[in-house]
Amino acid sequence: MSVLVISTDKLPTKLIELFASQVPGVEFRLWPDIGDPQAIEYALAWKPPPGELAKLPKLKAILSFAAGVDHLASDTALPRHIPVVRAVSEASRLTMSGFCISQVLRYHHRLALYESFQRQGIWKQVPPRDMTETRVAVLGMGVLGADLAARLQALGFAVNGWARSFRAFDGVTMFSGADGLLPCLASSNVVVCLLPLTPQTHGILDAKAFAAMPKDGYVVNVARGGHVVVPDLIAALDSGHLEGATLDVFEPEPLPADSALWRHPKIVVTPHTSGRMTNQRVALNIVAMLREVLSGQPLNNVVDWAKGY
Numbered sequence: 001m002s003v004l005v006i007s008t009d010k011l012p013t014k015l016i017e018l019f020a021s022q023v024p025g026v027e028f029r030l031w032p033d034i035g036d037p038q039a040i041e042y043a044l045a046w047k048p049p050p051g052e053l054a055k056l057p058k059l060k061a062i063l064s065f066a067a068g069v070d071h072l073a074s075d076t077a078l079p080r081h082i083p084v085v086r087a088v089s090e091a092s093r094l095t096m097s098g099f100c101i102s103q104v105l106r107y108h109h110r111l112a113l114y115e116s117f118q119r120q121g122i123w124k125q126v127p128p129r130d131m132t133e134t135r136v137a138v139l140g141m142g143v144l145g146a147d148l149a150a151r152l153q154a155l156g157f158a159v160n161g162w163a164r165s166f167r168a169f170d171g172v173t174m175f176s177g178a179d180g181l182l183p184c185l186a187s188s189n190v191v192v193c194l195l196p197l198t199p200q201t202h203g204i205l206d207a208k209a210f211a212a213m214p215k216d217g218y219v220v221n222v223a224r225g226g227h228v229v230v231p232d233l234i235a236a237l238d239s240g241h242l243e244g245a246t247l248d249v250f251e252p253e254p255l256p257a258d259s260a261l262w263r264h265p266k267i268v269v270t271p272h273t274s275g276r277m278t279n280q281r282v283a284l285n286i287v288a289m290l291r292e293v294l295s296g297q298p299l300n301n302v303v304d305w306a307k308g309y
């Protein structure tokens with residue numbers, strides 16, 4: 001039985017060697033050297049070239065290297081009846097939550113202001129924020145959002161959650177559906193976007209959304225660049241309505257050198273690093289996912305193409 005590792009990004013050959021050593025009895029093939037397509041039963045995919053997965057007649061499941069599957073959704077030839085399993089793990093939840101919490105705390109402790117004071121040699125205390133008065137909205141209460149919401153609460157923050165369908169989460173004030181978005185934002189000082197990118201969520205953080213937030217609010221986008229309408233965000237920051245934003249994801253990536261985002265004084269830019277783990281950790285997570293899929297147990301974290309994520 002063979003697993004095809006397929007990506008338009010160059011993957012380290014060491015990775016394939018590690019898979020082979022950890023999952024014995026399986027032949028790993030690295031695209032484009034696919035050999036006999038009839039022998040390939042599983043594909044490990046990251047941004048595969050459109051149409052390539054449709055050429056594998058015996059494919060039983062596709063394993064996505066990432067939690068987001070927009071890199072697969074854009075392949076119109078992708079056979080939709082083949083299950084797609086998303087890569088999520090305890091380590092990826094912790095990594096993403098940790099990054100988001102760092103930005104919430106940066107806002108909460110007014111670190112941007114104190115960093116600017118330091119650059120000017122100014123010793124000045126401004127009124128602190130009370131933990132319970134900082135309410136954080138988590139947009140997308142899925143595998144990652146739910147983890148973040150729980151960890152924020154453990155730190156003492158009040159948390160709003162927004163999802164497509166209503167589900168209760170301990171201690172979280174939940175909002176759902178398109179009608180729930182603006183009411184959710186209206187009471188949220190910090191908004192963290194952890195949504196999948198779908199036609200429904202594209203451009204969801206726009207002028208209307210920013211206007212709904214309280215004055216001096218803060219936006220953290222770690223999901224996909226397409227969620228934010230950049231000119232609307234810049235207008236909300238320049239008008240003084242929003243205090244700042246942390247953007248980790250962009251459309252396109254890498255962020256072009258002439259983008260105004262690089263130099264905006266109220267924006268923190270990070271290069272799609274919020275969910276990054278060491279190669280070793282990524283490889284071990286993939287190995288665990290492969291073992292689970294190959295064991296024949298019911299699949300977890302399977303994409304529902306009817307919902308689009």
Ligand code: NDP
Nearest residue numbers: 067068140141142143144163164165195196200222223275
């Ligand atoms: P999940 O599929 O587990 O959760 C998605 C959540 O978003 C669910 O709560 C879902 O609602 C909600 N949602 C989807 N569509 C809508 C909508 N139209 N309106 C309201 N809520 C909606 O995803 P994950 O938590 O695993 O990952 C979320 C995203 O984070 C990924 O798709 C990816 O884009 C991004 N990501 C970014 C990384 C990075 O490196 N920057 C790393 C990993 C992920 P419901 O519960 O009702 O289904």
